[in-house]
Amino acid sequence: MSAAEQIEEEGLTAEEEIQIFDTIDKWLERDVRPVVKKFDHADEYPHEIVEQMKEMGLFGAIIEQRYGGLGMSASTYAKVVIRITEVWMALTGIFNSHLIMATLVQRFGTEEQKQHFLPRFATGELRGGLGLTEPNAGTDLQGIRTRADKDGDNYIINGGKTWITNGIEGTCYALLTKTDTKVTPAHKGMSFFIVEKGDGFSVSRRLEKLGYKSIDSAELVFEDFKVPAANLVGGVEGQGFYQAAGGLEIGRINVAARGVGLASAALKDATRYSQERETFGKPICKHQAIQLKLGDMATKVEAARLLVENAAQAYDRGERCDMEAGMAKYFASETAVEVSLECMRIHGGYGYSKEFDVERYYRDAPLMTIGEGTNEMLRIIIAKQLIDRNPV
Numbered sequence: 001m002s003a004a005e006q007i008e009e010e011g012l013t014a015e016e017e018i019q020i021f022d023t024i025d026k027w028l029e030r031d032v033r034p035v036v037k038k039f040d041h042a043d044e045y046p047h048e049i050v051e052q053m054k055e056m057g058l059f060g061a062i063i064e065q066r067y068g069g070l071g072m073s074a075s076t077y078a079k080v081v082i083r084i085t086e087v088w089m090a091l092t093g094i095f096n097s098h099l100i101m102a103t104l105v106q107r108f109g110t111e112e113q114k115q116h117f118l119p120r121f122a123t124g125e126l127r128g129g130l131g132l133t134e135p136n137a138g139t140d141l142q143g144i145r146t147r148a149d150k151d152g153d154n155y156i157i158n159g160g161k162t163w164i165t166n167g168i169e170g171t172c173y174a175l176l177t178k179t180d181t182k183v184t185p186a187h188k189g190m191s192f193f194i195v196e197k198g199d200g201f202s203v204s205r206r207l208e209k210l211g212y213k214s215i216d217s218a219e220l221v222f223e224d225f226k227v228p229a230a231n232l233v234g235g236v237e238g239q240g241f242y243q244a245a246g247g248l249e250i251g252r253i254n255v256a257a258r259g260v261g262l263a264s265a266a267l268k269d270a271t272r273y274s275q276e277r278e279t280f281g282k283p284i285c286k287h288q289a290i291q292l293k294l295g296d297m298a299t300k301v302e303a304a305r306l307l308v309e310n311a312a313q314a315y316d317r318g319e320r321c322d323m324e325a326g327m328a329k330y331f332a333s334e335t336a337v338e339v340s341l342e343c344m345r346i347h348g349g350y351g352y353s354k355e356f357d358v359e360r361y362y363r364d365a366p367l368m369t370i371g372e373g374t375n376e377m378l379r380i381i382i383a384k385q386l387i388d389r390n391p392v
């Protein structure tokens, strides 16, 4: 059943969707906007805000209702991400990688795994993320070295991961491992496990970052870490690489939506400031040089928004959408980088000050060109799909 059919069968009504947007908007203005600068500048984890996110059901946003989630379509989810990012991008990372983990179970897990994990993911009782990247392998995932060796009813995991979002504050992860290190091509030996922290699992380091503050990024180490064989996603070895590709589609739609949200916030700030700031006897928005910038910025934000909608709708129809999600993520993240810089330039010296939000947009934006597949790789994926879909 496609996601669209699922939503039709058990998902949100239009009124429920409006109610959710309304609740989120009120929460953002009341509880989040006033404290963003404080948390971001202190690089402090926003525990209370995360509790509020749990109460609103955001950790189960795209988990089906029969497993306790809100059952949002990707289209609705993308709109939620845009709204939250317009206020604070880092918050969306707290539930996005968690929801990629949930998507892996929802799409590829056995019925027992769905019943065991999804309700606890949906409430946020179990929270965490996605463990793909290793010190020696990010884009080239076939190069990972973390291995899982079968031992009776368990697997023993040894290795390490880096850059894992929610690595410190979370407790549960979808971990990509090698269950066969000899097979060629190497991706046939890769498998996902859902793992909960325990003996043999440790956090070796919290990583310091340019932006995307407050949310934890960590290095993880596994030493003879025992995981029940029942936690092998889908119950069959060798499916991990394909499952990662499937999970990353929703991840890329999320990152694309973040790009739109951040660029949109920068555009709004620039539009307002350009009407307030005067030089040479008139507001700077009356100077053609500033109008050209605003014209470019507004057009790119709108184009990025439409690409995100297009990708999310394809996902909801149950179609293969790596090309659409890739285009949306590539264009929206580059737009976020460009628009946040232009916003800074429109603010002149004030844009470089820590008193304005624009410095945070400028620090947060580049991450979106890297995470969930670098834009270099995405352009290659887009081109490959273009050729595949248009054979001569």
Ligand SMILES: Cc1cc2nc3c(=O)[nH]c(=O)nc-3n(C[C@H](O)[C@H](O)[C@H](O)COP(=O)(O)OP(=O)(O)OC[C@H]3O[C@@H](n4cnc5c(N)ncnc54)[C@H](O)[C@@H]3O)c2cc1C
Residues within 6 Å of the ligand: 097, 129, 130, 131, 132, 133, 136, 137, 138, 139, 140, 162, 163, 164, 165, 166, 209, 212, 217, 367, 370, 371, 372, 373, 374, 375, 376, 377, 380
């Ligand atoms: C803040 C943050 C949070 C993150 N969160 C997570 C997380 O939760 N879970 C997780 O698993 N990972 C996470 N990552 C890791 C992220 O997904 C990787 O950094 C990303 O996939 C790139 O991998 P890499 O850093 O190893 O770069 P590399 O793969 O070493 O790439 C280096 C450069 O080479 C380019 N390149 C590589 N191969 C090719 C090619 N074939 N053709 C053209 N260009 C190429 C890349 O585009 C890039 O420009 C996070 C990273 C950051 C910074």
